[in-house]
Amino acid sequence: MSDIEALNEQLAGLQEEALKAFSGATDLAVLEQLRVAYLGKKGALTEVLKGVGKLPPEQRPVIGQQVNAVKQALATALDAMESELAVKAKAERIEAERLDVTLPGRSGPVGALHPVQQGLDEITAIFSQMGFAVAEGPEIENEFHNFDALNIPPEHPARAMHDTFFVKGLSSGENAEPMLLRTHTSPVQIRAMRRFLEEGHEPPLAVVAPGRVYRCDYDVTHSPMFHQVEVFKVDHDVSMAHLKGVLKHFLSTYFEREVDIRLRPHYFPFTEPSAEVDIGCVFCARKGCRICKGSGWIEVLGSGMIHPNVLRSVGIDSSIFSGFAFGLGVERLVMLKQGIPDLRLFFENDVRFLRRMGS
Amino acid sequence: MKIPFSWLKEQVALSKSPAEIADDLIRLGHEVEGIELPRAAVQGVRVGLIEAKVPHPDADKLSLLKVNIGEAELLDIVCGASNMDVGDKIPVATVGTSLPNGLTIKKGKIRGETSCGMCCSETELGLADESAGLLILPADAPIGMEVGEFLQLEEAVIDLSITPNRGDCMNVRGLARDLAADANLPLADINSQTAEVESTVQAVAVSVSADSDCPVYLARRIEGVKLADSPAWMQAGLIMAGMRPVNGIVDVLNYVMLYYGQPMHAFDADNIDGDITVRSAVAGEDFAALDGRKLKLTAGDLLVSDASSVIALAGIMGSEASGVSNSTTNIVLESAFFRPARVSETRRTYAMVSEASMRFERGVDPLMVATAMQQASLLIQQLFGGQIGAITTCGDAAAIHAGVRVRCAVSRIESRLGIEIPESVDAVLRRMGFGIERSGNTIDVTVPSFRHDISIAEDLSEEYARVIGFDAIPEVLPSLATIAPARLDRSIHDAVASGFLQVVSYAFIAEKEQRLFVPADGNDISLENPISDAMSVMRRSAWPGLMNVAKHNLNRQQAGVALAEQGRLYVKTANGHAEDNVLAWLMTGEVARDEWCGSARNADFFDLKAALESWLAVRGLTGRFIADDSIVGLQAGQSARILVGRVEAGRIGKVDGDIAAAFDIDTPVFVADINLDALPEGKKAKFQSLPEFPGVERDLVFLFDKHTTSEAILNTVRSAGGKLLNDARIFDLYQGKGVPEDKVSLGIRFSLQAADRTLTQEDSDAAMHAIIEAVGKRFAATFRG
Incomplete structure (x- = not known):
């Protein structure tokens, strides 16, 4: 081979x-x-x-x-x-490498905003988007801003209804008037309007003022501290029709559905006319249920046209300008929206509640 | 205020149901809290005659009754009461009836015996709080009749919450006036009969010196009254209206007040010493009130006195000694107008509320002062006899609130309401008592004497609005100038994003809890009238509140909590007070739990520090943590001040173990706070191009003295590392075997990078040498590798 x-x-x-x-x-x-x-x-x-x-x-x-x-x-x-x-x-x-994908993920801390904060954020955002400027004011107030400037003179019966907390050792002004924990966010109306005028502006002025308020009242349906949002607008020819329009828009946006509103004549010293505002019951579509006590309506806030004495107290001419104002209780709106049955849950801060309501 | 529906119907012929009237009242501005239906509540309960009664064969305390309710067959009823007998008439709740206490009557067997109904007591009918046995009805009660009808139970009682501006509606007459005007029905005339005056009865001598506080005062004697209980119809009405019957005279005056709105007072004439004076108090005068309180009066209080003592705090309360008792025979009646602000101030001074003061404070109708006197006199004489004396009148009622007029342009009201006001609405207001003249665009309105709340055009706009109805006003969205929205405060949101639960706690806390974290320096702001000691001082630290929330939750089987709160702290300052906005954190217990991929771990200082660092980083800030053993409430050696820029912005640390134990917490607790108002503005990030050339990482390990701070070490290596050193971080910390007791082994990882080239071995060696040298010089540290 x-x-x-x-x-x-x-x-x-x-x-x-x-x-x-x-x-x-x-x-x-x-x-x-x-x-x-x-x-x-x-x-x-x-x-x-x-x-x-x-x-x-x-x-x-x-x-x-x-x-x-x-x-x-x-x-x-x-x-x-x-x-x-x-x-x-x-x-x-x-x-x-096949896994049991149904095993839980590694747990990490999950935070949550308090439901009142969520409510404040939502409410403030709605008014912000409508062009209202956000304002704040002190919680320890003098009687002038909390009462007098809001047309509630000392002898006024409404003053007694406010269950006011007074503070020791602080006073305001020459007459050493006592200081108190504000009973509503309405004093921010006075402060915001004054600041606005001092800065040399002229109305229109539209403000949303969220904050904490205090009443000396503590039981199942009252908390000595709660949250309010004050909303007001001053301009030429502001009317109750505008008030109703803003309320309808706000309440429908907040409740994420078209809600019916009903205004009932009422009395607040700082507004004239004054009206309490009801919404058609969001639980029973106005058929009548336990929540609305069969009436089909739920009271949600107080409102009205700003009293000329209030405008006068800050130096706005009420023959030229008019305004509407309303104040709403944040806890109340959150309870209605989220179906929370008891006001005390907000301040108990049980983490199970906070986690549950966190989304 | 409760108003029996039948009283309204006496004043105006209402044809609507109580519920419909309630809706009308709401529309007119009167808040209805509820409607009680006493008669409907006992519908189905009928008058029955007991025709037979035998003991229950199997139960000692039960009887078997045969009851006639006017139907073909007698009802068998098993009854547990013992106060009834054959021939008695009793209320029988028939099968299907629901009683006010919620019980629904069913046919059933009780111990084997059939029972087709229930015999009722007053309690079961909702007529009394307690009762002994069955209600035995009068013999003339028609068999089979509805008991509610027989007892003439009120059809409805409307519970109203009258607003402070509408004192004129704190009575039947005022509400009826609104309803009549609204429905265009006539309002009943007030009985114009006047009591016959006996000349033998002496007139009361009255002098009024404080005539601005008391512009009108009427008094009259009635002698020889034979005081008895007020009649059943009056007592029933008063009870329905929410008042307790007291005695005949007081009941009549309360009835007149509820009906006409004028509060009156009766003195026992035999307990009055001489003439009556209405005057301002001298400071320190004594007054022994009807409710048992003994007051020292304040100068300016309006009072009624006789020759020797104060017999009434005007419009608020009478004295104990001058009051009417069951033995009274001669009385002095008072009817007056007291200035609202005066009554309000005195009432507030002594925290003394009465039905009378509530009405005087809101303003009564001056023109009703005399009418009420006549109505009360007539009723008293009619019910209890007596001779009536002449009325002594001081002041002129017609001069009070006379001729209050408002003139304004109709268009002004229209533009305020956003709706047109047809002239036809004027008629409704006229029926409500207003005098209205309209000419063109102008209205000229005369306000009635009972409306103290109307003085300007805006007040009229409310009257028009409630008559037209708020529903008629359209909903119009105003054009709103859009303002640049304020930058949203994201403080709490960012804390929540890193795993903390937001809590909201009260702004007032217990003083002793304040002291745990804030030393006593006299700058606390405490409440004059706190709810309780636990809520008595405005917080100067958010930590006590957070500690309480942690305690609450750990007591409820939570293995750990991570909490955050945003709110204000309140403190006295040299020129008043400050309210600082703070964000506070608390962590305790498990931060990780046992799970298939890891094991449980409790929170430590660095868990919380990490949360703060990332919170600061999000806003473009970094903090320096400066060890500080002097922070009240925190454990020395595990606490620090947080310096942001040059500002002392916050604190962090471990809560003192004894304090934690005082809150029943046995895991280490870590807290922090940041003063949001003090925090400097963070830098908005500016763009920087990303590195083009690769970096290198090098590790060095040193032995340091145990007390050397990592901040000092890192500062040293950073400055020694020069431009190329991008980052240095501690990746290892070791104490223990192989490391001397007073030393600590630290491993530091350096990342080096240049912007313009790839680093060479020489570059990084040079940097490492510089670092080793600097560290050796500065700390006498041993280089280990």
Whole structure:
């Protein structure tokens, strides 16, 4: 047998052996070893190539082609096997990494805004978007801002109805008038209007003033501290129709549905006319239920046209300007919207309640 | 105020149901709190005649009755009462009846015997709070008649909350006037009969010196009264109206007040010494009030006195000694107009409220003063006999509140209401007592004597609005100038975003809890009239409130809490007081719990510090935490002041163990607060291009003296690291085996980066050498690797 025949045979044997070995490889590592064993620098094919040098030069290209063909065939087989094994290996890995996706995620602390805060944010945002500017005022007030400027003189019966907390050791003005915890957010009307005028502006002025207020009254339906939002607008020709329009828009936006509103004549010293505002019961669609005590209406806030004495107390000419004002209880609106049955829950701060109401 | 429906019907022929009238009252501005239906409440209870009574075979205390309710068959009723006999007439609740106490009568068996109804007591009919046995009805009660009808129970009682401006409606007559005007029905005339005056009865001598506080005062003697209980109809009416019958005279005066709105007073004439004077009090005068209180009067209080003592605090309460008792035979009746502000001030001074003062404070109708005197006199004489003396009148009622007129443009009212006012509405107001003349755009209104609340055009706008009805006013959205919305305060939102629950606690706390965190310095603001000691002082720290919330929740099986609160703190200052807006945090107990992928861990200082650092970072701020052992209430060595820029913005630390224990908390508690008002404005982030070239990280480990602060170390390495040092952070801290007792091993990881090139080995080596050298020099620290 000639050298070339021997070489050819050797090549054929090598190819057959290698292909067999490749197809028997069980994983990529084995396959890599085989690649090195057959095609590597010191591999079997290289060994065979060493024999080429012994051939006469004219035979070398022939055998060279042969070697390349074998090399090509092995490489192709190797690639195919490699992809096959890669797919298999990936499938195995995926299977090995399979999780119980129903296990709970790692727990981290979850915060929540207090429901009153959520209410304040929502209410303030609605009025902000309508163009009302946000204002605040002190909680420890003098009698002037809390009462006198709001047309509630000392002998006024309404003053006694406010269940006012007085503070010790503070006084206001030359007459050392006692200081108190504001009983409503209405004093912000006075402060905001005064500031506005002092800054040299002229109405229109539209303000929303959220804040804490205090009444000396503590039972199932009264908290000595609660939250109110005061809303008012002063301009030329402001009318009760505007008041009703703003109330309707606000209440419908807040309750996320078109609500009916009903104004009932009432009395507040700082407004004239004054009206209590009811909404069509959001629980029974005005059919009458336990919440609305069968009436189909739920009282939500007090409102009215700003009394000329109030405008006068800040120096606004009531023959030129008029305004509306209303004050709403945040806890009450939140209770209605979220179905919270008991006012005390807000101040008990039970974390189970806070988490539950957090969304 | 409760008004029996039948009283309203005596004044105006109402054809509507009580519920419809309640709606009308609401529309007219009178708040209806509720409607009681005493007659309907006992519908189905009928007059029954007991025809047979035998003992229950199986129960000693029960009887078997055969009761005739006027139907074909007698009713078998098992009854537990013992005060009835055959021939008695009793109220029988028939099967299906629901009683005021909520019980619904069903046919049933009681100890084996059939019972088809229930015999009722007064309590069960809702007529009394307690009763002994069955209500035995008069013999002439028609068998089978509805008991409510037989007893003439009130059809309805309307419970009203009259607003302070409408004193004129704190009586039947005033409400009837509004209803009559609204429905265009006539209002009944007041009985114009006057009592016959006996010349033998001496007139009362009265002098009024405080005539501005008492512009009109009427008094008259009635002699020889035979005092008895007021009649049943009057007592029933008073009870329905929510008042207790007292004695004949007082009941009549209360009835007149409820009916006509004029409060009156009766003195026992035999207990009055000489003439009556109405005058201002001298400071310190004694007054022994009917309610048993002994007062020292204030100068200016309006009083009624005789020659020797004060017999009444005008319009508020009489004296104990001068009052009418069951043995009284001669009386002096008083009817007057006292100035509202005067009554209000005195009433507030002594915290003394009476039905009379409530009406005087709101202003009574001056023209009703004399009418009420006549009505009361007539009733007293009619019921209890007696000879009536002449009325002594001081002052002129017609001069009070006379001719109050309001003139204004109709268009002014229209633009205030946002609706047109047709002339037809004037007629309704005229029926309500107003004199109205309209010419073109002008109205000229004369206000009736009983409306003290109307003096300007805006007041009239309310009258028009309630007559037209607020429902008629359209809903119009005004055009609102849009103002740049204020920047939203995100303080609490950002705290919540890092896992804290927002709480809201009271602004007033217990003084002893204040002292746990705030030293006594006289700058507390406490309440004059707190709800309780636990709510008596305005808080100067949010921590006591948070501690209480933590306690509340840990007591309810919570393994840990992370709380945040935003609110104000209140403190006296040199020129008044300050209200600082603060954000406060509290963490205690588990921050991580046992779960399949990790185990439980309690909160520590650095959990809370992390929350504060990230809260500050969100607003473009960083804080320096400066160890401070002097923070009241916090544990030395685990507490710090927080410096933001140059401002002392907050505090953080572990609550003293004894204090935590006082709140029943046994896990370490960490608290912090930030004064939001003091906090400097954070920097709004400016864009910086992202690094183009890769950085490298290098670790160094040193042994430091135990007391070296990481802040000092990091400051040193940062300045030594030069421009290339991007960040240095402590990645390892070790004390223990292999480290000397007074040392600590710190591992610091440095990241180095240049903006313009890839760093070389030489670059980072140079930086590390500089750092090692600086650290060695500054701290005598040992470089470990």
